[in-house]
Amino acid sequence: MRDFLPADKAKREHALAVIRRTYAAHGFDEIETPVMEDASRLHSGLGGDNEKLAFGVLRRGLDADAVARAAASGDLGSLTDLGLRFDLTVPLARFYATHRAELPAVFKSIQIAPVWRAERPQKGRYRQFVQCDIDIIGDASPLADVELITATAATLAALGLTGLRIRINHRAILRKLVETWAIAHNDYERALITIDKEDKIGADGVAAELVELGLLDVSAAPAAAADLAGLPNDGWGLLDARATVPPWLEKDAYEQLVAIRDAVAQAAPDVPLVFSHNLVRGMGYYTGPIFEIEHPELGYSLGGGGRYDGMIGRFLGTDVPATGFSIGFERIVDLIEVPEHGESDSVVLVHDADATPGALIAVKTELVARGKRVRLERRTKNVKALLERAAESGYGAFAFVTAATASADQLEFKPLTERH
């Protein structure tokens, strides 16, 4: 968990404003849910491994007897009734189930908010971090996936990020693939975790690990490795006339992906969308297309998502199709540059100690009314250090105010230049 000083906070707020504005322009509506959810909901099985990382909130009004009973029964869960959310998807499903009657038939939401996971502190991982999610609930068609992908790509572009690719795959393709290798149904999720490593350990490595884990028969290993290794580099072209359709390819799902690719290519030709047969996305709730944002120079994804048609039904009792895309805000914010804002609109008034508060604030108020951002600074011995610090904070000009200054019109502004 981190403190953010003014320069970092300004950068974060800049990025959040761009994200909020771009998603809103694309027709999504922002909602907000409370930071705490019922513990039972956070531990309903929908959150996968993240459930184990949820911070629990101690039940109010517990006495020593109740605590002793919890210890004796071993039911430590009874100590907590609330917890901090570990993602924005479980709260969204709960929100939708609660408010469905007040929402449009197809609901397009924005959620921009912190989540918490009790991870071991390590580089690039935080226990509190911001997620930016868009979701479309109530539309089973690929149009929803296309709208998510193009809105997300537009947001990344608005943030000034270039050179990104979006990888796409389909859960049905992954299912058919492991089915072909005669892996037992119950072992699918475990097998996918290994397939996810192909970029690191290679097709042979994946086959070997599946054998080692006892999921794949050793006799099937060469064919499995060949299936993985035989794919074209660009990820598309499996259904081209010249190509042989691999036996493991779930054709309907692949055609859905091709339709999504064609629509994205028509509507947003700047976004490379790459079919990646080994893209997995960890969560068990995905049912259809899944996507991930890839930066060519970074070893981690910048966001991802996918279709999760079965999940909201768990809360609502009736199935509702849904698909979502999440931006990893903490990773994004490290990559962006904040544009130099109109620095001449930010001015510092360096005032003598004997200038009266009334006159000083009156001059400041005059300048604020003219659209300036105004910082008051009492004159110190080392004015130079004071001005350098103001320049670093994005202030572009300064003027001295004395006890004789009666109006902003008497000020002589000089430019402040930041030393790099």
Next chain:
Amino acid sequence: MRDFLPADKAKREHALAVIRRTYAAHGFDEIETPVMEDASRLHSGLGGDNEKLAFGVLRRGLDADAVARAAASGDLGSLTDLGLRFDLTVPLARFYATHRAELPAVFKSIQIAPVWRAERPQKGRYRQFVQCDIDIIGDASPLADVELITATAATLAALGLTGLRIRINHRAILRKLVETWAIAHNDYERALITIDKEDKIGADGVAAELVELGLLDVSAAPAAAADLAGLPNDGWGLLDARATVPPWLEKDAYEQLVAIRDAVAQAAPDVPLVFSHNLVRGMGYYTGPIFEIEHPELGYSLGGGGRYDGMIGRFLGTDVPATGFSIGFERIVDLIEVPEHGESDSVVLVHDADATPGALIAVKTELVARGKRVRLERRTKNVKALLERAAESGYGAFAFVTAATASADQLEFKPLTERH
């Protein structure tokens, strides 16, 4: 704790953006601290009664033995190591102590963030609510208080709130007042709680309650009631030539308040600043001027603050002057109107089911690039209901898109009018 649907969330984000922008224009810099603080810090005594309302976070990795030991020893505090902040002042003091070397000598902070209190649910009280605080750390002069008051008044004006008054008092005046009545030093804080009720129970009521509580000798009650009742209605004028200075008036403190009043009158003449001898503000850490925003028609304050020179020293080991002003965001947001934004810039595209995703999103992208906010809606049997809902969400025009539409230039937009 509440969910916020799109209309409410948009209103909240509008208000937050106005507050953020206005405080920044007045030279304050925003910071952010984590939602969770160490439990020991939250229970250091600085948070007053709010400490009892802090949500505790269960220590990770507790086993049944550790829980049994906590129950046996009665030290239930050992179950938690973190807690949710109940205000933004304790985290600010911790933040300043941690980062002092990286901050300017006089640090002017903005904090806009949620806090949590485990209150019993009741009308107008929430367990999660947003506070907007500005603080000036490192300036002991009244200039800091003037800057807080004028920046806060400007923010309330920017939010469109009118008819407000700011009440001001000084902790030294309250101390001298109860001293004059021969109330024991240890009973001061309890006596202040009773004085705070004068507007409701009257001067005689305050004196009677102080006697009943055993804080005031019954023989001193008439004089105490007379002290309270003898004040001018407008709250000022105690040092006018014609007025007799009351024996209980701490003159230096009152002169500070007069200086603040004169400066505010010169710099921001629209803000009525009223001396209220019975304004108390609950927190024990206040040391100097205290202020509160009063709405003539509401029975509760919209915000408040004051000088707390001793508090940061508790974390830092060396005294640092500080003063702060907090806006009660949840109360403010209920009072404001969101200005009608350029509705013609928000358009709905009602599309036939057979329009292809690629063509649809391409048309949408064209419009977004022209600065529009664009919502896609699949045509339903009841188009009228769909359009009425869009109008309620602030959309100002709509057009039909068919499978034949190839460009935004072919669209015929018609106005959407909201039915009130």
